[in-house]
Amino acid sequence: MAGNKEIITGNDFKCMIAGAYNAFSLEHENINRLNVFPVPDGDTGTNMLRTLGAVARAVAEASETSIGELSKKAATSAIMGARGNSGVILSQIFRGLARGLEGKDTVCSAGLGKAFQYGVLYAYRSVSKPVEGTILTVAKGIAKGAHHAVRADLPIMEILKEAVAGGNRELARTPDLLPALKAAGVVDAGGKGLIVFLEGCIAGLGGDLPTAPEVTFEKSFKAAAKMPAEDFEITRPYCTEFMVKDSTVKAVEARKVLMKMGDSLVVADGGEILKIHIHTDNPGKVLAQGISWGSLHDIKVDNMADQHRSLVIDEEAKEPELKVAVISVAAGEGLAEIMKGLGASIIISGGQSMNPSVEEFVDAINSNIAEKYIILPNNSNIVLAAAQVKKMLGDRVEIVPTVNTPQGLSVLMAFDPSLDIMESVNHMTEAMQGVREAAITQAVRDSKVDGVLVEEGAYLGVIGGKVKLYGDNINKVIVDTVKKISDDECEVVSLYYGKNIKTEDAEAFAEMLEDIFPDLEVEIYAGGQPHYHLLISVE
Template sequence: MRPAATKMASVLDGQLWKQMMVSGAKALELKKHDVDALNVFPVPDGDTGTNMFLTIQSAARDAEKISSQSIGEVAAAASMGSLMGARGNSGVILSQLLRGIAKGLEGLQTANSLQVAQALQAGVDTAYKAVMKPVEGTILTVSKETARAALAAAKSGGSLLETLQEAQEKGFKSLAKTPDMLPVLKQAGVVDAGGQGFLVILGGWISALTGETLTSDTISDGESSPEQHIHKSVELKQEEFLQVESLDYPYCTEFLVKGTDLRVEQMKQDLLDRGDCLLVVGTPEVVKIHVHVKNPGKILDYAIQWGSLHEVQIHNMLEQNENMAHAMKEKTSENPSQPLKEFGVVAVAMGQGIADVFISLGADEVVFGGQTMNPSTEDLAAAVRKVPAKQVFILPNNGNIVMAARQVKDVVSERQVHVIPSKSIPQGISALLSFNSEGDAEGNIQTMERGLSGVCSGEVTYAVRDSQYGDLTISDGDLLGLVEDVIVTTGKSLHEVAQSTLDKMEWKTHDLVTIFYGEDTKLEEVERLQDWLREENPSVEVEVHPGRQPLYYYIFGVE
């Protein structure tokens, strides 16, 4: 049991809730990479912590804009901010928790410990209702047990601080049990990432109440956190955190290092604290580094100690964002009186080549995103608003984006929004090919959703850690083949893993194989795979497109 809390604020008002939201966001900013590392698959798309951080950060920023001291009004603003900023399934569930909390605090000027506990319970109820098939052993379970403990503590006369501390303690116990509820967590040797992220935020709320300086070391991880942590000591500076609208690491820096005895893991650890979105992969002879930094020169100076530098690319993302914003402004200013057509389509794509395909097939707007870069509800809503149509279909094309897409209906009132739950790029393309601009909405929904079931999706990527998945023993850096998001094969040769993945998809019994090759896939590898397909079964049509997607060497569609 933790020591009794010092009696501090007896009630929660709007000002204190703002501080708690900021503190919760800062706590997760410090721990987001630890939460990302809890991904059950060893593939390079662990982004739960990042998605939840961007969601809570958006909530905190909107809360800060409210001058009222009313807890109800500030909570409502935070809820709307989280709704607009929600990214990924974990971010959407977090936004629903905050939405329910706001409902529980609606109309209140201040809230005592019991009212706060009841609001937490309202948040859990709202989150469960928002998920079509709630799964225990996830953030839902952890938040449910947390709310129950909060209610019990508050009803026993606990102060606001004591109530949240008891809730967190119970939450960590619940988190530790998540591997027993979900076999996939036990097999991967991790606890639920969403649950961990929620408890990190709760820890930030507690720090705001105690006035404790927020650092990586002072944020409680419970007994079930990863053994290795990123240790930083960053004091919470509320104004600086919320008012900076520019990117902290504006230069996207990417290059190859060639040498002998290159130590990938050591390079990764050395660069861990020097930027964001770090990717270090390769062999003892060639290592690829991708990182967002403040000063690219320092990264290059470090890397050149290991060997020679090749294919150095540095992009100013601030300039790219400004250019994109300017282009969007010009686009929306064109033909302002353009009449609305009946239907339009918004698609999500994870590479320029894939985006080009969607545009060629009739999509009106493409939102860039996918693995590791889930677009927010606000991003999708902005795209919907740009489509000159009365009704807009959204193709999320990723299972982790579907929930955020469904929330667009809650924030866009000037368009009728329909979400076709495509969970892969091939599914999205199949659905779009089924779209009939001359048909009606219900008919299109039915035919597009039928189109999803007519295609099998596969991918080839790489492992980011050692792991055991079913009967497969996976080593860091191994190539992985996935079919419908399930790892089915692994190996060292890209060609062999691609062949094995396609065989698992039973491609020879179908009519068409579509291949999108990634930005890191060599053309000779693509041609070699094409030749093999034609030799094995020349009757199957093969389409090849430069998808230019990151992280995934191939995306396959078989139908």
């Protein structure tokens, strides 16, 4: 940067991302603690950190130097690495930045400021029904602050500081806009996350990079695979996979040769067999190199730009085995096995405090076991990530927006693989509507529920995602919760017990409920889910 007419370079952009990631590494737990409810799923900060982690690594390792190309790489990585609703919204900010910086080698202060305004606009548009008092309210405040600073022709540091000031003003208002925030005495967690993001950008741009603690999450440092994002040109659009049998070279030698031909390279060594995956702009050249090492098998070339898989050379390549497959998110091994038994073809691990990324869904779909897929998010904080997958892959994917595990289990029972995908979706969506569900957990902190103090450690009855019952006696909370979600027409209560509940304790809960509700049949299943002692459904 130089003088009043600043020039912001690609290296400056790298510094901003590094600063933002450092800031989140230091602050993500504080953001998590802003969760308005005492239930153990306050993971807004973690989701934003993991999303930003994918961006930080991709940008740090990028060979590109122009701010336009770097912002495009950042956007693609953010979209693929997005976790949870807050992560998806953050990814859309990167998408807007890329739109505003497209084709630029460097940019002036006003140009970067306008690009940030694009980012906020894209974030706001990513939610079909925006709710005031949330991250989107803060985003609007940020955009407003940036807009006035850009019009005043201020330097970029001042533009970002004005954006932060505008965001902070709206952040302070969030408790007045959402009663739940006021009752808990906190501001919106996602909105606070946006402020931390911008403050980190300012620190990075100014060369002030605090040393962050080492933070390790599965896949959080992974540069997301190059997959299509709307309006982005993919420079290496062909996802090329093949096996080399009776290979004359080892994996290490193959990597040295192939790394010059593309990116997202994976070479797996199986003795005399190599399995190769690469994103390239010239699949013919890659395949020619492969055939010089041995015989080629299972060749697949996928043009990611238009998202249809075309198979070349190998006329015996297998067609998808299924017409429609269900991808279901499960929070425990027991639940995963139950879902498989009910017809889910692919299980993705996830749930409270461990939301899967967009990339994990895309990877599952690219397994190509089916022509089309139905996603069951089974958690309200995963629905937006699933919607992002649908936006990327179009008609190949449909979503039944299940927001909890009992809903997911119920709709799986309604899945009929012989039906057309939209017929299945309609049947499953109808089945979702009548589910009566609840969960039993413990408060992770002191909080107020309907104006009453609920102390850390109290047992909670959560119905429809909201704390409805609480107390120190787990038996009483279970009984009162079942009573609240059942009526005279109900016949069966299903209890899915978590990994911290012993089988004998679950059996005791079942016997207790059968004694109190003699007209109900109680079934127990080992769910294995963390955080929640019991998941309950009544039918």
